[in-house]
Amino acid sequence: MVTKACTRCHRLMEEDRCAVCNLTTSKNWSGFLIIVDPDNSPIAQELQITLPGEYALRVR
Numbered sequence: 001m002v003t004k005a006c007t008r009c010h011r012l013m014e015e016d017r018c019a020v021c022n023l024t025t026s027k028n029w030s031g032f033l034i035i036v037d038p039d040n041s042p043i044a045q046e047l048q049i050t051l052p053g054e055y056a057l058r059v060r
């Protein structure tokens with residue numbers, strides 16, 4: 001899998017650098033999450049996710 005995850009916001013993407021955080025992304029992630037409704041998702045609130053999308057549960 002070539003998808004990478006931002007180390008701060010956990011968003012999954014192909015780019016080497018997160019456009020939101022301006023941080024390098026990591027291939028070392030686990031736990032695929034789809035957040036549809038961040039306002040009503042406890043896990044989204046725990047990870048401080050505010051935008052719907054695909055995320056990693058853990059990123060190293």
Ligand SMILES: [Zn+2]
Pocket residue numbers: 006007008009010011018019020021022023
């Ligand atoms: Zn980010």
